[in-house]
Amino acid sequence: GAVVSQHPSWVICKSGTSVKIECRSLDFQATTMFWYRQFPKQSLMLMATSNEGSKATYEQGVEKDKFLINHASLTLSTLTVTSAHPEDSSFYICSARTSGSRYEQFFGPGTRLTVL
């Protein structure tokens, strides 16, 4: 149980284009989903927290107009990187918290974004 999928697993795009990453909870309802960014050999950096049906809460320094998050259902959240630039290249990981667990987050496999 508690499986989270992400799609795509990797994407290469040209500078200036937008990229959408999907995060799905496959066998549970995720009341809260989190989006992280991870640089090589570093820990996870929380970008935003989204609750189903509400606007996402962004961490300080994260541009909400650049990283659009939609959490339209209890099983799907999307992150859209708008007008991507090479510095947006990174490993993006989502996680989901079940309503039954106050503490644990279950992670997707991540999406490797490369912006040329």
Added chain:
Amino acid sequence: TQLLEQSPQFLSIQEGENLTVYCNSSSVFSSLQWYRQEPGEGPVLLVTVVTGGEVKKLKRLTFQFGDARKDSSLHITAAQPGDTGLYLCAGALMDSNYQLIWGAGTKLIIKP
């Protein structure tokens, strides 16, 4: 600012040796999780500790939560090459979203 200091950040040891990874904070956590991450994959939850002083064992891995719920340790006995990976601790704060505060990670390499 809540910080969770994790040490060491890098550890390379021979197969069969023991090791301990520490996570320390001045904040009190409602729980603390330990994750393991392989390159190019998302973190996988190993264990959650909730009660102060709690000890949990997962085969050769022993996890302990400090009495004051501010620190935790991961001890690996007789490390194997398969234990190689990035180990991350994360403390859950007592807010409405139970946001996790992450340690910097420990890159562990077990040499055969």
